[in-house]
């Protein structure tokens with residue numbers, strides 16, 4: 731497996747989503763690519779900054795961890811798709827992108843804890859994983875989440891994520907987001923410095 735570099739990582743990610751995007755998104759009615767594109771479109775529609783659009787687009791990249799070299803994944807205690815996704819993206823994108831990815835499951839638990847009505851708005855599959863992901867937060871976990879610098883963006887990405895499961899939406903194609911992703915690379919590809 732070839733290791734992505736700053737020069738190749740965008741094409742690397744696009745290729746994975748093109749090859750595997752038709753897979754079902756967990757238990758929901760949308761495919762992986764429909765879900766990620768709808769999440770990004772939801773972010774764009776609100777006028778979100780580029781980092782948050784990118785985070786919405788890439789938040790579930792950790793589900794494709796097997797597509798990346800093992801040393802990028804650093805298998806360890808915390809190998810859930812949120813932490814793994816952030817680790818995959820971290821060499822290439824700024825914290826404004828990677829932190830909401832890392833926190834997007836915590837943000838679901840946070841929203842369900844501080845807003846009793848939020849759980850009812852989740853899809854059935856997301857309600858099911860909520861229990862597996864730890865259910866409601868303890869007061870300590872709430873305090874820790876609220877101390878995160880990128881908590882606001884994480885909550886917004888989470889809401890775009892939860893709204894990104896509609897069967898009759900026609901989001902923009904992945905190619906639309908490539909320039910935005912390129913503009914965010916922390917180490918610009920050779921020739922673009």
Ligand SMILES: [Fe+2]
Nearest residue numbers: 765789790891
């Ligand atoms: Fe998602």
